[in-house]
Amino acid sequence: MDRDRVSATRVPLPVADARRTRAAVGDLLREHRLLVVGTGLVLLGRAAAGLVGPAVLGRIVDLVLTGAGAGAITGPFLLLLAAAVAEGGLALVGGLLVARLGETMLARLRERVVDRTLRLPQARVERAGSGDLLSRVSGDVAVIATTIRSALPALVGSALTVGLTLAGLLVLDWRLALAGLLAAPFQLHTLRWYLRRSSPLYSQERTTSAERTHQVFDAVDGARTARAFGLTRRQTELVRNRSLAAAGLAIQTNVFRTRFFGRLNGAEFVGLAAILAVGFFLVREGEVSVGAVTAAALYFIRLFDPFNLLLYLVDEAQRAGAALARLVGVVDVPATAEHAQALRPADSSVRLSGVSFAYDQGPDVVHDVDLWIAPGERVALVGRSGAGKTTVAGLIAGIHPARTGTVELGGVALAALPSAVRRRTVAVVSQEVHVFVGSLAADLRLARPEATDDELRQALQTVGASPWVQRLPAGLATIVGSGGHRLDATQAQQVALARL
Secondary structure, eight states, X not given: OHHHHHHHTOXXXXXXXXXXXXXXXXXXXXXXXXXXHHHHHHHHHHHHHHHHHHHHHHHHHHHHHTTOOHHHHHHHHHHHHHHHHHXXXXXXXXXXXXXXXXXXXXXXXXXXXXXXXXXXXXXXXXHXXXXXXXXXIIXXXXXXXXXXXXXXXXXHHHHHHHHHHHHHHHHHOHHHHHHHTTHHHHHHHHHHHHHHHHHHHHHHHHHHHHHHHHHHHHHHHTHHHHHHTXXXXXXXXXXXXXXXXXXXXXXXXXHHHHHHHHXXXXXXXXXXXXXXXXXXXXXXXXXXXXXXXXXXXXXXXXXXXXXXXXXXXXXXXXXXXXXXXXXXXXHTSOOOOOOSSOOOOSSSOEEEEEEEEESTTSOEEEEEEEEEXXXXXXXXXXXXXXXXHHHXXXXXXXXXXXXXXXXXXXXXXXXGSOHHHHHHHOOOOOSSOOOOXXXXXXXXXXXXXXXXXXXXXXHHHHTTXXXXXXXXXXXXXXXXXXXXXXXXXXXXXXXXXXXX
């Protein structure tokens, strides 16, 4: 069967490398410079407000140890309260700004992916497999969206908090800061160990997930054919193997992540113990106060959550980065080259002369076909499943390039026609049509947005759909598609034809 041959020679769409992915993110950020700067300033203010707490608490400790009265503590207490309120308010505003920036960038990227997807040669999409493209525009977009909504605000906030807290620790006392930095070699070694292994692992996980999606889609889409040829058990086994491979990689990534955080906990213990030990000797020598050591310990403890969150979100960023690379790979697929000369078919005739076609380097599946269809003529191709009927239609539409022979539309070689002209001249309506979510009128207007209601009714009447459309609860305004009024296979086919 043609579908099986295409699946067997599947060539996935490209995946962008790290450099190209970073460049794509940079391009998106430059489109929203003001929002980027404003978001950065708000998050920086939030991180700075968070530094006030440990310093004020250390001051309160010193005041208590010197026997200061309650009046002396009132000022620091009010400052602590104001800092907490400011930090909370700025965190809220910063989170909203980061989410807005991220969602805007994601929407722009999604638009570019969909735009390029609709312009890809259909033969290229079919060679990649339905699961590859579907997993990119659904699963990969979902991964990035989840990261933007839940992880990105925390990622940016944690990075600023870690940086400013380390600076505050250094200002407090360089020796205490140096003691805390004893944890850095352990953390850096852990991070290098993690990053060296995580990027390929997550990339493989996304690819395996796409293969599983492709196999499930093929099994469902070809269920009737599989039953007819007794291939149900084989298809089930293929789905099972792909699912087990995807599940195995998911388990492997979770085990890997657990080991990662176990190593980080050990580094935290080393750093805090070093600060307390150095602080003990410095206090005994009278070089720093107990409050200063308290503030230093609180600063370091304050690093635990944002630093671990930062590294955990690096893990999430690895996932999102793998998904983003797959989306950028689609955007970077070159569009079909157009001819400078705007040729037009003289009429609606179709001529195939000695046409043969093979999938990739396989044997011919269409052999020396000669076909002439006059303007206004209707021709039905009849044959068994897999005989090549759909392939011939694809050759006429320009979906597949002929290996030998010529295909002409209106006396002009198909290869010489720009893709836009080919799409306007030849339309292919397959058995697997799609009903878009929304009103029936909006569904039909996808083909011609300026069409009036009367023109829509005329198109429906032409394809014989008027009787059942008149019985719809709200006529053309009836919501169809997923979650709306359900159309049967015949009605969905008529809607697809009416769009033409």
